[in-house]
Amino acid sequence: MIDDVLKPIHGGPDGGPEPLYDFSTNANALGPNPVILAHLRRADPSRYPDPLYRRLRQALAEAHGVAPEQVAVGTGTSELIHRLARWNYLRGPILLLPPTFSEYARAARALDLPLWEARNPEEFLHLLPRSSLAFLCVPNNPTGEVYPFLEEASRRAGGALVLDLAYHDLMEDPPPLPQRAWRLYSPNKAHGLTGVRAGYLVAPLDLTHFQHLAPSWPVSVYGEALLLGHLDPEARAWLAESRSTLHRLRRLLAQGLRGLGLEVRESPANFLLVRVGEATAVARALRERGIRVRDATSFGLPQWLRLSAQPEEAIQVLIEALEAVLARVD
């Protein structure tokens, strides 16, 4: 049971040797962003950060055109997701539209909250008025879907409709977002800095009480430097450039996979899904060849792998290895 909970289904080491190529995480493969690295180097680890994160929340609020009280910071959005589920103000049924990021369901289960997993968008919209907390990931991890009903969902929401924007900054053509929705931001993905644990929430109301649900100093000085640094226009310029390279690489990867006769679903960000048959067996065989991929079985997609855009050399190695592995598995 404990093993099951701790299984490395997300990023981070999987206990095996260091992979030669890692397609399993969706962090920007061209990172880390050197502009933000310079911000991190200037951080002073000999002092505590401001426990109220005044300057940081002010800067984030200005960037989003809201009041600083509408911004809460946390040790990554995973922590903020769990904190949202713990907040009495939103306590009640948690609504999801699977397959999606596993942390929402994990938070609900850990707290024994009712977990409503809608079978389709119609059911999701139908259940929304009675849910306390609903999550939609835009674009969705792992399917890459961008739901066309965000405005309607925001109007129908009985409690909080939270849009998880982990990969939004990596989209070519981001959709407009409803004003009333709650928004989770994790800049560590787009800037290739997932080892720095920091994220933030923007909500249409005062989050002072929510911020007090966290222990003091949930964000380190490095997290602070990342969240401030990602607002730096030079950091944004680096991101814009790397984004177009990533899309070119994602298309190249998709083309190579289709060349093997495989079905591919490209996201509008830096990742895609590919149907390989027995995903777990294929992922294991690739791992033995030093290539790490994300088996989508835990998302309820046992025939699919999720792959992120990687440099050309890595793509070539993967395509060759996959061809060999599929010939063997067949």
Ligand SMILES: Cc1ncc(COP(=O)(O)O)c(C=O)c1O
């Ligand atoms: C969709 C989505 N949301 C949130 C997270 C959590 O990211 P972090 O805790 O680093 O902000 C992830 C991480 O993989 C993710 O894929």
